[in-house]
Amino acid sequence: MSRSEARRAQDRLRRDRLRNNGSAEPYTREEIGERDGWICGLCQDPVDRAYAHPDPRAPSLDHVRAVASGGADTPGNMRLTHWGCNHERNSDTPLTTVEEARARVELLRRTPGLRDYADSLTPEDMVRGSLARHTPERYRARLARRVERYTREAR
Numbered sequence: 001m002s003r004s005e006a007r008r009a010q011d012r013l014r015r016d017r018l019r020n021n022g023s024a025e026p027y028t029r030e031e032i033g034e035r036d037g038w039i040c041g042l043c044q045d046p047v048d049r050a051y052a053h054p055d056p057r058a059p060s061l062d063h064v065r066a067v068a069s070g071g072a073d074t075p076g077n078m079r080l081t082h083w084g085c086n087h088e089r090n091s092d093t094p095l096t097t098v099e100e101a102r103a104r105v106e107l108l109r110r111t112p113g114l115r116d117y118a119d120s121l122t123p124e125d126m127v128r129g130s131l132a133r134h135t136p137e138r139y140r141a142r143l144a145r146r147v148e149r150y151t152r153e154a155r
């Protein structure tokens with residue numbers, strides 16, 4: 001499968017999931033941005049509409065509960081974020097409950113070669129570790145590094 005085919009397949013899967021997670025309600029980035037006061041829901045710094053993708057400071061919409069975990073495509077499940085913060089969160093989906101951590105462990109146990117690793121994990125520790133990684137301070141620091149890299153490469 002080529003890279004673009006894989007991407008299309010992934011998009012299709014995401015659309016199917018969105019359809020199955022409940023009715024989609026229309027919303028715009030402007031509406032969510034106004035509602036959230038143009039403050040990033042992850043790092044809690046202001047979001048400036050003057051920036052555009054792929055600048056990490058660009059405004060972006062994030063599903064509070066991930067689509068993959070059954071989150072709906074409705075305004076109530078959306079928040080405004082910096083594009084870079086959103087990307088950061090997607091690369092390490094936060095675990096907020098022990099049930100979520102248990103589900104993650106089960107998934108790992110079924111993955112070839114990861115059974116021993118999965119058995120060494122404690123759901124309580126996983127939640128603690130995840131909460132410690134997903135603080136506004138950490139998002140702010142990561143975004144600053146992304147912006148630095150982006151502006152250096154854009155020159």
Ligand SMILES: [Zn+2]
Pocket residue numbers: 040041042043044045081082085139143
């Ligand atoms: Zn942010």
